[in-house]
Amino acid sequence: MTYYGFHIPVNILELFETNAKKLKNFTAINKIIKKVCGINKFFSKQSDVDEFYLKLKEYNSIVSEPHRRQYGDYQTNNALASSVVNYVFKKHEKVDFLLEPTCGRGNFIVAAIKKYKTLTKIVGIEIYFPYVIETKFKILNYYLENPQNEYPDIDIVHENVFDFPFVALSKSTINLKTLVVGNPPWVTNSELGSIDSNNLPQKSNFKKLGGFDAITGKGNFDIGESISIIMLKLFHQHEGGFAFLIKNAVVKNIIHDQKCNDFRIGKIEELNIDSKKEFNVSVNASLFYSKLNSTPEYTCRKVDFYNGKLITEFGWLRNKFVNSTSDYKYSNIIDGRSAFIWRSGVKHDCSKIMELEKSEDSFVNKLGEEFKIEENLVYGLLKSSDLKSLKTKKYRKQTIITQRKIGAKTDYIKKEYPLTYKYLNSKKSFFDRRKSSIYKDKPEFSIFGIGQYSFAKYKIAISGLYKTTHFTLVSPSKSKPIMLDDTCYFIGFDNYKTAQIAHFLANSEIVQKFLKSIIFSDAKRAVNKDILMRIDFGKAFACFSYEEALESITNLKINDWEEFGESVNKKQIVQTSLF
Template sequence: MKKRELGDFQTPSVLADLLVNVLKTKKLSPNVIVEPTCGEGSILIASHNAFNPQKSLGIEIQKSYTDKLAHNLTNNISILNKDFFVSLPNIKEFISENENILFVGNPPWVTNSELSALGSDNLPDKNNFDNIRGIEAITGKSNFDISEYIIKLLIDNFSHKQSFFAFLCKISVAKKIMNRLWKNNLQYKSAEIYPIDSKKYFSAAVDACLFYLDCSEKKENSELVVFDSIENPVKKYTSGFYKNVYFEDLSKKSALTIYGKSQFIWRNGVKHDCSKVMEFSITNNGLQNGYNESVDIESDLVFPYLKSSDLVKDKFVDRKRILVTQKFINEPTDYIQIKYPKTWAYLTEHTEDFEKRKSVIYKNKCRYSIFSVGDYTFKPYKIAISGLYKSLCFKLITPYEDKTVLLDDTCNFISFDSKEKAEFILELLQTETALQYLNARISWEAKRPVKTEVLNSIDFEKLAKIENKANLYYGLFGSPVVQNLLFA
């Protein structure tokens, strides 16, 4: 438990040496080296031996590591047994005014929500540190990696100096940090990513890298260079901004032609955080919930249900149902007691499951409330795509057994009243123009790569014109004037 709580992935010496080899190509001459979470010290010692700074500092919360390190270090390496989250004053005191500083390390690969679930107090101050808007924060976008917080804090406090930052972290963390720096117009000399084989070095199934940021010179910059790997540091492509739009690969910036605002709002599927009660498998004896209980309730509030894994299959597989207690946000649920007594009895029997839900979106809401529902949820035709899978597999979802099919909250979708309209928009999404645009903008190594933010930036009117289908588009959805009224 403690190892998981601390995100404890100790860096093997061979990887520490590879990290140092990349840094050597930069011709660095740091006066000071600081590792904020040094663990057993492989990166700290390898960096100190390679660059021979005047002094080095390693900070580590686990005393077993610091005690061991203290017996095997030279006089100009200092070890501090302390929580990083309260050690900034120590780092500032350690560094003189005009020194070149190299910050290195491998901060914990664990998120703040994972630590909270473990009941850990090894957390930074709880705040919405990226200023995410309220609805996004409470539905999960405020979740962050502890490594992200540590690297961000160091950059915030020391990027104004002659500083260099070199950290092993998830690729998604490195890109989140860079997007934040671009948003805040931070000046830097260069930023680079060197992918590493996390399975090989850490037995971890995540896309990870060496993230390098050079702040020794302050320049206007909005680029991030991605290399082949830490073992083979050959440049692959450059990410960054073009005309204020982020591109995963700037060489594909010509795809900007369909950038704009989608005429149809992409949304996530139903969120309930109570799968054992709200989701059912279909058996020969009827519905079965996550507790393997047979469930006998009225059918009106039960709908066919698809998850991300279903969307990447070749054919529709009828395997799940979902109980939907509301048709719109904040709809009172007391009507169920009168109109659907079996369903109400079932929900009442499992009230404790609903009370255990931790998300603040359910706070002060009516009993058995859900989230991400509205008129769009119950329209008969949808175009859907998994937010989790690393493929652009758009699917047309049609009614099943005379009921609209619902999607879970890992899916993205737009909905329509007619099959003809849905089929036309699906055809546009499957064009080379649309696929090139999405591939140019999506960061495929992210935990949830396909985001509504990018999907909602597709201007379908522009796309229809490029594909010589403008007349069909206007025939189905009206002229631009009509569209402005319809989609305002």
């Protein structure tokens, strides 16, 4: 028989059938079940029992599951739940109190009951009634199969976690060795917004628990993060452990906010799991473990859950939030302010019309149309995928640069470059369709991310799309500067030797280690302007001698080297004076 999708094993059926008469009354049935397995209020009302008996009669009833997306419903499989419990057991052999705040189908609770013989109290909370039933039946089944085992006092509560009285629970369990374990919902408030769900922390309730402003202030927050923060806030002073399966982005936020939360957690670990294999989802997730009631720590060891290999240790070091404390210790000297302003490349939001390829003496756009225009406004264009080599003066694509600075007039094109104007004007509707407000009330065919800096002859460029941190030296092609698109960042120079020195420093081991230490590879735009602006070229320069630089830069003159050092050490923004 299945009940709310849960297959009821034979020994449970027998329990009910052999006691059928007595068990019709729900308080009587609850007493018997309490005696068998410790669960309080197995059935919360008479109608639940009646319904169960109806199902018992119907036998193979099928219960359909409603839409589960709003509940971030990714149930932990038995094997993973056991591995997590075993892992925690090695650190905390004696646990009195087990709390699973969103217990789902109860796999963590059952795994813990099997492993821990010291438990005196279990509390599981779950919003979805069929899962509440399933968890209760699983526990009942376990104790029927293992009657020799002593059972703890168990509450499996059908309730919204954001309404549960955790403050009282925390107070009443303060002297118990505690394990908060689980896998809170994997869903963000904006995902919930898109399905019009009300599965969000109630502002008033959540605020009482603290941390609401800290979380919701972030705009897009994860429900799993809010539950983690509530648990840490209320149970960090309990003796014991905290073990949650959560997204790595949530772990990062917890460690980041630990600076002001000062939770009494230590020995913190992010144990990376394969979420594709475990949950069939493509999101970086981990077992987040910490020892409760410890001197607060602010760093987290990132480890492979399956083989225990240390990947990195991230967190706070000397007031900086870094991805690798060891790399940062080695390279933090570089952390400062770049003497050169990093810029992102040109943006037009009109690639069908503005991205061109050369075909003999004419051009072809992305619509496959061939046409002739003057060469004057056409420049070579590099995208992130073109920045694989160390140096380049080649390009695959070209683009039309209609302005030399943002908002500049474009009416000169009609007079000076009639073919270019004819082409652009014939495609006016494509430009007019651009939605971004940056083009609003701007001259026709306007572009963005353009300034004097775009016309620098030499550029040191990096992809903003990939996780790689190497820099490409881009030289002009036929004495015309090459442009970068808006997925790239660059600094520009008119002097080749200056560009070569900046390129040498940017790719040096110490700068590369520094970048790797501050870039979180999980982040969406891992390489960005803020990160690049932290490269202090003056300090990087100080790490090398002229002779060392000469090994990489042929024909480097000592004057060029020294002049570079002087200019970056003046800590002026060199680029503004250059252009």
